[in-house]
Amino acid sequence: MTTRTCGAAAFAVAAAVACNKGLEPALAPTSCPQGFVGVCGTVSFVGQVPESTARVFVVAFDTFPKSQNDLFKFKPQPTPPNLPLGGPAFFYTLPLPPARYEWVLAVWQKQGTLSPTNADSLLRETGFYRDKGDTTAHGSGIVIVNAGTGKDSIDFVVDFNNMHRVCYYFPPCP
Amino acid sequence: MRQLALPAAAVCLWGQVLGAQDAVVYGTVHGESVGPLRSAEVVVLGPNLGTLTDRGGHYRLSRVSPGVVIVRARFLGYVPAFDTVRVAAGDSVEANFVLRPSVTDGLPFVVVGPVVVTAAKRSQLLDQAITSVAVVSDTELARRAVNTVDEAVDKAPGVQFLYGQVNIRGSTGYVQGLGSRVLMLVDGVPANQGDRGGINWDLVPLEEVQRVEIVKGAGSSLYGSAALGGVVNVLTRDIAPGFHARVRASGGSYANPPHDVWKFRDYTGAEEGLDATGSYGTELVRASVTGGGWHSDGYREQDRRDHWQTAAKLDWRPLAATRLTASGSWASDQYETPLIWCTRGGCDDRGQAYQPFMIDTAGRGAFTRSDKGYVSATLERTASARFAWQARGSWLRTRFSDYQPGNDDAGIANRFGAELRALAHPAEGRVVTVGAEGARSDVASDIFGDHSQNEVAAYGESEQRVGRARLTAGARIDYIAVDGGGLSAVVSPRVGAVLETSAGAWRASAGRGFRGPSLAERFVSTIVSGLVVIPNPDLHPETAWSLELGNAARISPSVHVDAALFWTEAHDLIEPNVNLGTGQIQFRNVARARLAGLDLSLSATPLTPRLTTALAYTFLYARGLAHDTVPERPLAFRPKHLLTLSADYQWHTVSAGGDFRYTSRFERVELYPGDERVAGKVLDLRVGVERGPLSVRGRLANALNYIYNQVPRTLAPVRTLSVTLTWTY
Numbered sequence: 060m061t062t063r064t065c066g067a068a069a070f071a072v073a074a075a076v077a078c079n080k081g082l083e084p085a086l087a088p089t090s091c092p093q094g095f096v097g098v099c100g101t102v103s104f105v106g107q108v109p110e111s112t113a114r115v116f117v118v119a120f121d122t123f124p125k126s127q128n129d130l131f132k133f134k135p136q137p138t139p140p141n142l143p144l145g146g147p148a149f150f151y152t153l154p155l156p157p158a159r160y161e162w163v164l165a166v167w168q169k170q171g172t173l174s175p176t177n178a179d180s181l182l183r184e185t186g187f188y189r190d191k192g193d194t195t196a197h198g199s200g201i202v203i204v205n206a207g208t209g210k211d212s213i214d215f216v217v218d219f220n221n222m223h224r225v226c227y228y229f230p231p232c233p
Numbered sequence: 234m235r236q237l238a239l240p241a242a243a244v245c246l247w248g249q250v251l252g253a254q255d256a257v258v259y260g261t262v263h264g265e266s267v268g269p270l271r272s273a274e275v276v277v278l279g280p281n282l283g284t285l286t287d288r289g290g291h292y293r294l295s296r297v298s299p300g301v302v303i304v305r306a307r308f309l310g311y312v313p314a315f316d317t318v319r320v321a322a323g324d325s326v327e328a329n330f331v332l333r334p335s336v337t338d339g340l341p342f343v344v345v346g347p348v349v350v351t352a353a354k355r356s357q358l359l360d361q362a363i364t365s366v367a368v369v370s371d372t373e374l375a376r377r378a379v380n381t382v383d384e385a386v387d388k389a390p391g392v393q394f395l396y397g398q399v400n401i402r403g404s405t406g407y408v409q410g411l412g413s414r415v416l417m418l419v420d421g422v423p424a425n426q427g428d429r430g431g432i433n434w435d436l437v438p439l440e441e442v443q444r445v446e447i448v449k450g451a452g453s454s455l456y457g458s459a460a461l462g463g464v465v466n467v468l469t470r471d472i473a474p475g476f477h478a479r480v481r482a483s484g485g486s487y488a489n490p491p492h493d494v495w496k497f498r499d500y501t502g503a504e505e506g507l508d509a510t511g512s513y514g515t516e517l518v519r520a521s522v523t524g525g526g527w528h529s530d531g532y533r534e535q536d537r538r539d540h541w542q543t544a545a546k547l548d549w550r551p552l553a554a555t556r557l558t559a560s561g562s563w564a565s566d567q568y569e570t571p572l573i574w575c576t577r578g579g580c581d582d583r584g585q586a587y588q589p590f591m592i593d594t595a596g597r598g599a600f601t602r603s604d605k606g607y608v609s610a611t612l613e614r615t616a617s618a619r620f621a622w623q624a625r626g627s628w629l630r631t632r633f634s635d636y637q638p639g640n641d642d643a644g645i646a647n648r649f650g651a652e653l654r655a656l657a658h659p660a661e662g663r664v665v666t667v668g669a670e671g672a673r674s675d676v677a678s679d680i681f682g683d684h685s686q687n688e689v690a691a692y693g694e695s696e697q698r699v700g701r702a703r704l705t706a707g708a709r710i711d712y713i714a715v716d717g718g719g720l721s722a723v724v725s726p727r728v729g730a731v732l733e734t735s736a737g738a739w740r741a742s743a744g745r746g747f748r749g750p751s752l753a754e755r756f757v758s759t760i761v762s763g764l765v766v767i768p769n770p771d772l773h774p775e776t777a778w779s780l781e782l783g784n785a786a787r788i789s790p791s792v793h794v795d796a797a798l799f800w801t802e803a804h805d806l807i808e809p810n811v812n813l814g815t816g817q818i819q820f821r822n823v824a825r826a827r828l829a830g831l832d833l834s835l836s837a838t839p840l841t842p843r844l845t846t847a848l849a850y851t852f853l854y855a856r857g858l859a860h861d862t863v864p865e866r867p868l869a870f871r872p873k874h875l876l877t878l879s880a881d882y883q884w885h886t887v888s889a890g891g892d893f894r895y896t897s898r899f900e901r902v903e904l905y906p907g908d909e910r911v912a913g914k915v916l917d918l919r920v921g922v923e924r925g926p927l928s929v930r931g932r933l934a935n936a937l938n939y940i941y942n943q944v945p946r947t948l949a950p951v952r953t954l955s956v957t958l959t960w961t962y
Contacts, residue, residue, distance in 0.1 A: 080911070080939075081914070081940040082589060082911060083492070083940070084492050085586040085587065085909070086584060086585060086586065087577045087582065087584050088586065096907075097907075113595060114579075114595045136811060138904070138905075140576060140577070141576065141577075141593065142578045143578040143579075149577075151577070151578070152577075154907045172640045173760060174760050
């Protein structure tokens with residue numbers, strides 16, 4: 060075998076070996092992963108998931124919405140991560156840019172096409188993070204996300220028996 | 234018989250050979266030491282008068298215009314041969330060819346580069362084009378044993394497909410099918426969708442494709458809107474005289490996930506297809522019909538697809554210098570829409586952070602039906618030795634229905650086009666191309682509304698030979714009116730030069746490209762993730778200046794190199810703008826961008842002439858420049874390095890080969906920037922055997938079952954084994 064043939068063969072083998080590393084299974088984290096920026100925590104579930112459920116997801120607001128128009132200022136955009144529809148306690152991760160957040164909550168979404176005009180009928184608040192000792196209606200759960208790190212232990216309960224419409228926060232309800 | 238190297242200028246001679254009476258060129262085509270070659274292609278260059286040989290290797294080209302003509306004979310696996318013959322009016326001239334296998338030792342003659350028709354809207358030798366052109370030949374199409382045009386073009390130098398969206402030197406990135414910055418042509422006829430401006434790569438059955446030409450860089454000076462980043466011209470087959478048929482059957486299977494925790498079904502996914510082509514032709518009229526379809530289980534959850542297609546072509550040559558070609562196709566796809574893959578909590582995640590083979594439950598049941606078809610007719614007339622013209626009309630129609638739980642969308646779009654083009658040789662060494670083009674697009678859709686757009690354009694380009702140099706200058710002006718409103722004009726000039734030296738052919742060009750906003754981008758009105766997408770009728774065209782300096786050289790009898798430096802400055806790019814304050818998304822002219830880099834391709838026959846190898850490398854610097862409050866940053870979905878290595882070995886009727894494609898990890902992506910992402914490293918292997926009318930080709934795509942994604946949360950194809958059996962009559 061000539062030197063050139065050997066070189067070609069070696070190159071082919073090296074290329075083949077180099078190929079064999081792509082995406083691989085990754086266990087869901089149980090704490091904020093290293094290098095992750097955002098909030099993490101455990102969500103536990105109470106109640107029966109309604110049949111009309113489209114999905115349940117978790118979002119954050121840097122300031123508590125002052126009107127219905129502020130409801131779409133959530134993060135992360137455009138698609139926040141889903142939560143499972145019930146079952147055992149679930150560890151979630153919510154990627155967020157470094158900032159101060161006033162409201163981290165789970166949102167239940169009913170089947171149908173969502174728009175700002177029908178948010179009240181298709182969306183429900185179904186659980187949120189609150190500071191210990193907080194007794195306010197919407198909860199006071201200040202979370203500071205720092206650059207380069209994740210904020211752990213932002214735990215809360217999703218209660219499918221106790222969900223609140225948008226108009227609960229911005230009355231009156233029709 | 235003479236086998237000649239073509240002088241560089243010879244390709245233009247066809248225009249000087251016209252007379253009042255026809256002549257005939259006839260003869261045979263043999264393969265060296267194998268006897269007559271059946272179905273070898275014999276063409277008179279220039280007027281594109283061609284035929285195929287019969288079983289005895291005989292051919293006959295009647296209606297040849299008197300004068301000096303260049304005849305080319307070629308056949309898969311053989312080096313093309315050329316002959317220059319002089320024919321008198323009413324005379325017959327014999328020209329016989331003996332083709333040498335492309336793998337024999339020592340090539341005793343110069344192999345002339347291919348002729349291309351896209352770079353200047355006329356026939357010219359590849360080395361005489363002022364911009365870079367990549368050609369995917371019929372040999373490569375057959376060798377790769379692929380099923381669709383995009384699979385065939387995917388490995389071309391500097392070209393990258395992102396989930397069906399073509400990028401030439403990073404032109405488009407990934408914009409989910411809305412607004413391609415590459416123009417697709419079918420036999421020179423624009424075929425981008427009338428509503429979204431995207432490309433249906435399955436519009437033309439691969440069986441009908443003769444070759445594909447890819448022109449890189451701004452091509453708007455000849456082609457207008459959408460040719461901002463380049464042009465892909467799909468050229469369909471010529472029809473041979475006599476009766477011919479071809480049946481192609483294919484079958485294959487998809488690899489299962491490489492890890493048990495990713496398994497999503499209890500069976501092995503398969504794909505199978507069947508198509509047939511029949512043609513009949515005389516010297517006067519020729520016609521062909523193709524029909525077929527395929528089914529695929531897909532390689533991931535909710536990924537089944539059925540595809541049906543038919544195509545037809547008619548070629549009528551009533552006079553020696555007159556040719557009427559009409560063609561059309563229709564294709565229908567019904568496919569499940571996998572949307573994005575499932576992340577923790579979105580499906581039965583089995584404790585995994587993500588499940589790349591499964592989809593999120595929110596996307597369950599999504600389904601799309603997509604129909605598309607076109608008809609076109611072209612009349613070509615070579616009026617004199619110095620003047621030829623052609624006129625064409627076309628109609629492209631697309632229809633889609635997206636069925637998603639609680640959110641169905643549908644749309645029908647048309648694009649009518651017409652063009653009148655003239656080619657003149659007013660003086661020695663000068664070629665002038667002028668033309669006028671018009672198009673009307675309309676859409677009726679629940680998300681795009683009912684709208685129309687009219688475009689009219691005029692263009693001209695002149696090439697002058699000065700010594701060893703060819704200087705080119707031209708421009709096009711496009712007028713665009715939306716919904717009958719006021720006209721907006723865009724001017725796209727281009728200048729270039731080619732200089733033939735002992736160090737190869739140097740080329741340089743500078744041109745302006747543009748893309749008018751699609752009707753979808755202007756008028757889309759829908760809801761995405763709860764955010765309202767609102768229309769923006771005030772969008773204006775995005776533009777770009779492209780510069781290129783390149784060299785093509787044969788540095789030894791067995792090594793050919795083509796290298797190009799390119800630089801593109803883009804303005805007013807149309808991108809979606811998200812306003813969280815209002816909860817709205819709107820397409821706006823916002824970004825400025827710079828795309829610069831190096832394109833290098835090298836082909837060689839090292840070690841042994843039976844082995845052909847190729848290397849294609851693109852270095853890309855793609856930056857969105859700072860604007861408003863947005864700092865300079867990498868453009869999303871553009872790889873810095875794109876490398877393709879190819880090798881093929883042929884031994885008599887058996888061939889084997891492969892491609893390795895490396896795509897560097899994207900510096901920036903959109904939608905899910907926090908997701909893990911990896912470089913693309915894909916090895917494709919192939920093998921083929923031909924015996925008489927039968928050929929069998931096997932293909933193992935992504936042979937190492939490398940698991941990766943290039944667009945957000947969308948798994949790229951896994952290892953796929955396919956076998957294609959072709960019978961030709």
